[in-house]
Amino acid sequence: MRLVFAGTPAPAVPSLRALHASSHDIVTVVTRDDAPVGRKRVLTPSPVASVADELGLPLLKTRRLDDAATTAIERAHPDLGVIVAYGGLVREPLLSTPRHGWINLHFSQLPRWRGAAPVQHGLIAGDAEIAASVFRLVAELDAGDVFDEVVLPTPDGATAGEVLELLADRGATVLRAVVDAIADGSATARPQQGAPTFAPKLGDADxxxxxxxxxxxxxxxxxxxxxxxxxxxxxxxxxxxxxxxxxxxxxxxxxxxxxxxxxxxxxxxxxxxxxxxxxxxxxxxxxxxxxxxxxxxxxxxxxxxxx
CATH class of the missing domain: 3.10.25.10 (Formyl transferase, C-terminal domain)
Incomplete structure (x- = not known):
């Protein structure tokens, strides 16, 4: 399939590399604009942008998935959109642009911890398990049907950064398998079960x-x-x-x-x-x-x- 991949931070990189190593063709990588980093506030490409350049993949940098981004993605004629921690919402008409829609790798066992900071909120709550889920993107936040997931015991003493690194690697394997299944027509997805909890972005006060x-x-x-x-x-x-x-x-x-x-x-x-x-x-x-x-x-x- 022809894939468009949207992601920004380091936890999205294992998924990009896994899909690049697959039989599918990444026709566009979408990431956020370069951001100031460090005390000197030097404009720096995102981790996903750096890897896309390394792999020679077409790159689109944008603060939001607006009309201009939608037009650029449409021109690539993708079969499937894949998003991992991009940092922005996919809305119509972009949501329906790829032939198979969009899928998302999310770092929780949905519907628990929908939102921007699932690992952080899970650790703060003392959850005994961590997870990564691949689900179909829909208009409602993190509410689509789930294709597959991986669930692990919470590592003793692990920080959010360490858990994200682990889930990024394990989740990339699950994500690639789901993309393969969508390509060959064997993919199935189940509705999310249970009451959702939410994980908004954390601020300094948290x-x-x-x-x-x-x-x-x-x-x-x-x-x-x-x-x-x-x-x-x-x-x-x-x-x-x-x-x-x-x-x-x-x-x-x-x-x-x-x-x-x-x-x-x-x-x-x-x-x-x-x-x-x-x-x-x-x-x-x-x-x-x-x-x-x-x-x-x-x-x-x-x-x-x-x-």
């Missing part, structure tokens, strides 16, 4: 760690917002990023919420239940630091985070 929660609630949020939008707390009103954290050893003493203390070589912080270990932090205006070095440099006898 990364604030609430030490009044239980240890598990704190760690679930830390993992769900790492690396984006990033976990953070405050000390005397100054922002401190939390880059690495984990559960404390069973013999660690309980502390009041937010209270910092040394336990052996570890730096622990109190929650409503058991404490959390801080491994790596980044105080405002400084680079990442071993939490022990940061703690020893504090000029307070009983520092409390969240203050």
């Amino acid at each position: 990364g604030r760690l609430d030490w009044n929660g239980t240890r598990d609630e704190v760690l679930h949020r830390f993992r769900g917002v790492t690396p984006e939008p990033g976990a953070h707390t405050t000390l005397d009103g100054a922002r401190v990023k939390v880059l690495r954290a984990r559960a404390a050893a069973p013999d660690a003493p309980r502390l009041s919420p937010g209270r910092l203390a040394a336990h052996g070589r570890a730096v622990i912080v109190g929650t409503a239940t058991e404490p959390v270990v801080l491994d790596t932090v980044q105080p405002a205006g400084r680079g990442p630091m071993v939490a022990g070095d940061w703690f020893r440099g504090l000029r307070q006898s009983e520092p409390v985070l969240g203050s």
Whole structure:
């Protein structure tokens, strides 16, 4: 088949490579415009754009799938549209432009966590499983029939970035199989079952760690917002990023919420239940630091985070 592929961030790259290695022909790759990256805000191609250039694939950069993008895609005469984390909605008439419509690789077990940040919300909620689903794109958000899925136990201690990397690889295999099945006419899809939950994009405020929660609630949020939008707390009103954290050893003493203390070589912080270990932090205006070095440099006898 002639495919149009739409995607932008790194988790879309394994799917692009898998389809490029298949018997199908990628006639257009659609991705978001170059974006400013780093402190110097250098305009940088998306990961999908970079790989499309590497593979010599026709590339269309656009902020949204508007009339101009629709016209460009129509001229490629695609049989199927494939979208993986593009960052924009496909609406009519583009939705009906490919002969077989569009399919989407989504990083949850639908209908749970429809929306832009399914992995992040799943980890914050403490879900025991992670998943990737391939479904038919329809006008309603992430509501189409599901062709296939892969479901895995949530890796112990994994952050959202690590889970996305795993699901991107496993999901690409499922996606390629679905494309092959659509091509040979053997594909079947089932309606989504159950009440949907939703996963809107996270903002900076979602990364604030609430030490009044239980240890598990704190760690679930830390993992769900790492690396984006990033976990953070405050000390005397100054922002401190939390880059690495984990559960404390069973013999660690309980502390009041937010209270910092040394336990052996570890730096622990109190929650409503058991404490959390801080491994790596980044105080405002400084680079990442071993939490022990940061703690020893504090000029307070009983520092409390969240203050």
